[in-house]
Amino acid sequence: MRTEAVTGEAAGATSQDVAPLLRIDGLAKRFGSLQALADVSLALMPGEVHCLLGENGAGKSTLCNLVFGVHSPDAGQMVLDGAPYTPRSPADALNHGIAMVHQHFSLVPDLTVVDNMLLGQSRGVLDRKACAARLETMRERYGLALDPYARIQDLSVGERQRVEIVKCLVREPRLLVLDEPTAVLLPAEIEALLAVCERVAAQGCGVVLVTHKLAEIRLVARRATVLRGGRVVARSDAPAQEIDLLVRAMIQRDLQAPASPLTPERAVKQVAHETLPPREMALLADGLTVRDADGVLRLDNFTLMVAPGEIVAVAGVEGNGQSELGAVLSGMLKPTEGRFHIFGVEMTGQSPKTLTAAGCGVVPEDRHALACVTGMNVAENMMLDRLGRYKKYGLLDREALNRAARDLMQRFDVRAAGPEVAFGGLSGGNQQKAVLARELTLDPLRFLLAAQPTRGLDVGAVEAIYGHIRAVAARGVGVLLISSELEELLAVADRIVVLYRGRLMGSCKADPAERPRIGAWMAGQETLSTAPEEALA
C-alpha cells in the first residue's frame, strides 16, 4: 500500500509470487527537443487491471506506443514473459499477443464492422459470414453486442469503442492496452466497458487502462501508476482507497517541494458582482454547449460571469471541455448552443478579428497550432495581428517592427538573440512569453483568456507570466484562466470553477482551504453545494 514519489528505481516487487507479464525497465523516448519519457519502469501483471494515470502530455500515449511497437525506445528494455521484447511495428506486437485499443486511428470509418474486423486478419477471399459468427461468440463471452454489417461512421462512439475492443479480443491477446477508452463514453457505456475489462482480466489477460478520469479507477483498478512529465511519480496497490493522493500526484509539480513558489500577494478579492449589470461584465457566458462531430457532448451548458479586474480560473484535469471552451471564446469554434458577451456585446461566432478589435486577448493552449507561425521570426510573430501598423511609404518598415518587438521583448523578458531570430528557435517559456506579450498589449484590452499558459514552463517563466496577468487584472481587465495546475490557480485566481466532462461542477473562492472540495469536483464527485447561485458566486 505505497503511494509515494518514486526515484527511478526498478518497479517495486509485488508481494505475490506471480511473475509479471510485461516488465518495463528504464524506458526513455525523445521526440526532437521533447523528452516524452524518462526512466520509466513498471510491472504489468496478468489477470488484473492496471491503471496508467496522467494528464495530457504526461507520456501515457508514448508509453503505449512503445509497448505496441509504433516507436522504438531510446533507452531501457521490455521483458515479456521472461523474454526480451523489442517490437518493430504493430504487426510485431500483435504477433506477441499484445493488442491495443486506440483513441483514434484504428477503424476505417466507411467500412462495416465485419470488414474492420477482417482488416489485416484474413487472406484471400473474405469470409464475412464466418466473421459475423465470431462476433456472436464474442457477444456471449464478453457481453459486447454489435451489428456486424453496420458501417463504423454510423455507429455511436460507444459502439465504435466496442468494435475496437472486439477487434483486439478476437486475437486472444495476453495483454490488452486501452488508451483513454472512456474519454468519449456515456456513463452507462463506461460501466459496461469497465465490466468488460474485469471479465477480460478474469480470463487471465493483463489489462492496462490508460486514463485521466478518476471516478472510474475506483471501480476496477487493482493497481495504478501515475506519470507526470514523462516520469513515474507515484504507484499504488490499492488505488480505490488513495484517489485523492493520486490526483495530487497527477497535477502537482513536485510532491516534495513546498506547495507553490507563488506567494498569494493579495487577499482574495471580494468582487460584489451581484451588483454589476450584465453589460459591464467582462465576460458573460450563457449556456455554452459544444457537441463534436460524433455528437458527443464536450461542453455542457456552461454559464459563467467574469467581472472586470477579476481573475476566474477554470480548473480540472485536461480533456474535460477546457479546449472546447477556449476555442469558443477565441472565435475559432461556433458553439452548438449558447452565447457569450464581452462587456455587453454579443460575440458568439464572431471572427477572431472582431474579437480582437473588441479587446479580447487569447493565449491559446496549443500555441503552435493557433498562436504563432513557427517559420517566421520573433518580431513578425509578436506583431502578427498588427503588422499593418508598420508601414513606411507603403512598404513594410522592418526597423519600426523590430524596434517595437525589442521593446516588448524587454518588457516581457522574452529572451532571444534578437527580434529577427526564428521563432521556432526560442525555448517554450520564451515563446509563451512572446505570445502573452502580444495579447497583453492589445489596445484596448478588456478581457483575457489564457488556456494552459504555463504548460511545460520552468518556475521562473511561470512567475513572470502570472505577474503580467495580475498586473493586467489590476488595470481592470477581466481574466479567465484555464489550467490544470491547481496550486498555481489557488495562488493567482480570485475564484475557481471546475469542469468535469464539460459540466461546471462547482465554484468557490480561491482559498487553499477549499482544496478538498475542488479535488472532489475534479474527480467528478458532486458535493452538496452545487446550487446554481453558488456556481456564480
Next chain:
Amino acid sequence: MSTALTLWRSVRPGPALGMSVAAVALALLIGALMVALMGVPVGEAVAAFADGAWGSPYALAASINRALVFMLVGLGFVLAERANLTNVGGEGQIAVGGIAATAFALWPPVAGLPFGLAFIVPMLGACVAGALWGGIAGVLKVKAGTNEVIATLLLSFIAVWMVYGSVQSEQLLRRPMTTSATLPESLEIPLATQLPLLLGDASVPLHAGLPIGLVFAVVVAVVLGFTVLGLRLRATGLNARAARRAGMAVDRLTVGVLCAAGALGGLAGACMLQGEQYTLKAGFSSGYGFDGLVVGLLARGSVPGVIAGSLLFGFLRSGGINMEMVAQVPTALVVVIQGLIIVILAGAALAIQRMEARR
C-alpha cells in the same frame, strides 16, 4: 541597415540553389550522353545549341522573348506558392490571355486609341481574363475546399480547347474564309496593337513586353519580401489557422493571390500574341505553361531564381530548335532534359528541406 540584410538574405545562395544547379548540371550531362548515343558528335550539337540560344542578336532576342513568357508564369507560380498554393494552370492562363488580347486587339475602336493604349488595353484585357481564370480555382478552394492543383489543371485543359474553339468559328475569332484553304486562325492584329519593338529593328525583335515584365518581376519581389501583404501571404501559407486567429482575411488572400498568378499568366499570353505571333492559332501556348511551371518550381520561391530559370529555359528552347535544324538532334531531347530536372529536384525535395532546416 535591416532592409539591406533582408535583401541579402533573400538572394543569398543556400543549399536549395546548389541542388538546383546540380540537378540542371546532371540533366545536361545525361542529355549530352544521349546525344553521343545518337551518333551525333557532342561538340557539334553543343555548338548548334549555343548558336541557336545566343549566337546572334536575333537568337538572343528570341531566347529572351521566350524567357519572358516563362518568367511571367514562374512569377505567378512563386507568388501563389508563398501562400502554399500550387498553381499549375499556367498553360490555361496563357491561353485565355491570348484569347482576350486577340479579341481586344481586333476590336476596331482599340486600334485607334492614342498614347500606346492600343497595345496596353489588350494587355490589360489579357490580365483580367487570366485573373478570372485563376480566381475560379481560388473560389473553388475557399468555398468547396477543392484542391487547387486539380482545379487549375482542369481549367488549363478547358482553356486550351477554348482557344481551339475560338479560331474555328467566324462568329468568334476566326478570320473570314476566303478560300477553302484558309487556316483556322485569327486575323493578324493591327500594327497599333502589336507591342512596339524596343530597338525598332525587326532583326532584334525585343519588344515592349520585356520592360513591362521586368517591372512586374520587381513588383512581385517587393511584395514578397518588403510588404505587409507578403508577410500575410507567408503566414497564410505556413499556418492558415494562426493567420486567421491573428485577424488576417485568409479567404480573400487565397482568392486574391490565385487571381494575381492568373493575371501574370494572362499577361504572358498577351506578350506571346502581341509581341511575336500577331495571330491567334490553336495550340499557340503549347508547352509554355508547363515550362513556366517548372521554372517556378526550380526557383524555390525566389524572384532572381525565376529570372535565372526562365533564361535557362529560354536558351534551352531556342538552342534546342537550332540543334534540330543544324545537328539533327530532335527537340525532344530538350524535353527529356526538362523532365529529368523536374524529377531529380522533386526527388531531392526532402533532402533539401532537411538541409534548409539545419541552416
Next chain:
Amino acid sequence: MIEPELAAVFVGSSIRLAAPLLLAATGELVSERAGVLNMSVEGMMLTGAFAGAVGSWATGSPVIGLALGVLCVLPVAWLQAFLSITLRANQIVTGIGINILVLGATTLGYRALFGGRSRAEIPGLDKWAPPGLADIPILGEHVFHQTWLLYAAVLLVIGVAWVMRSTSLGLALHAAGTAPQAAANSGLKVTRIRYGAVLFTGFMSALAGCFLSIGDIHTFTEGMTSGAGYLAIAAVIFGNWKLGRTLLACGLFGAATALQFQLPAMGVQVPSALLIMLPYVLALLAVGGLVGRQIAPAALTRPYTGH
C-alpha cells in the same frame, strides 16, 4: 430520326474510344484508393503505346508487343512509386515531370527507330466478337466487333471490382488510402500496398496505351495519348472514386469524343471544341462539389510516414 446504322456506329465508336480510358481509369482508381495520386498516367500510357508499337513492329506479333509494353512500363511506374512513396516528393510535381520525361523519351525513340516516317505500319491486334452477338444485323458489326483487348479489358475491370469488394487485398487497399494509420495498426504494410497499387496502375495504363497504338490505330505518333491520361484522372474524380461511376464517366467521355465525328455526319453543327472540352468541364463541376459531395480517399496525396 436517326438511322439505326448511324446509331450503331456511334455506340461502337463510343465503346472503342472509351476503352483506353476504361483501362487507365481503373488502374488509376486503384492507386488513388490506396492514397497515391498518379499524375503520370499519361506518361505510363505513352510508354505502353510506344513499347507496344515497337515490339509489334519488330517481331511482327502484336501480342509480343503487348507484353513489351507492359514490361517497359514497370520502371516508369516504379519511379513514380519510389519518388512519391519513399522519397515523399510532391505527387503532382513528380507525375508531371515523368509525363514530360516520357514524352521526350518516346519521341526521341520514335525518331531513332522509325526515322522521319510519320506513320509506320504496325501489325495490330485482331478484332473479335462474342459468338452470336456479331451476327446481329447492323448492331453486330459495329458494336460488337472490337479489338479483343477490349473484351479482355472488360474482364479485367470485373476482376478488379471483385478483388476490391471481396478479398482481403481490396480491403487493405481501401484502408491504405482512407485510414493508413488504422491499416498500420491492424498489422498491414502501407508502403508495400501503395507500391503495388502504383505498379498495377502502370500495368493498366500500358494496356491502355497499347490499345491506342496496336489495338485501335495500328500506328504510333508522337505524343499520341494527347491528354487521355489526364482524362482518366478526371474520370476517377468525376466517378467520386467508385468504380461503377468511374466507368460511367469513361463511357460519357468516350461518347463525347465520338460525338465529334458523329454530329457532323448527322448534319448537326456543334463546335468540336465544346465536345472535347466537355469531359474536363464535367470533372471540374464534380471537383467543385457541384454534382454531389466529393468524398476523396482521406489520405489521398498525403505521404505516409511510417512503415
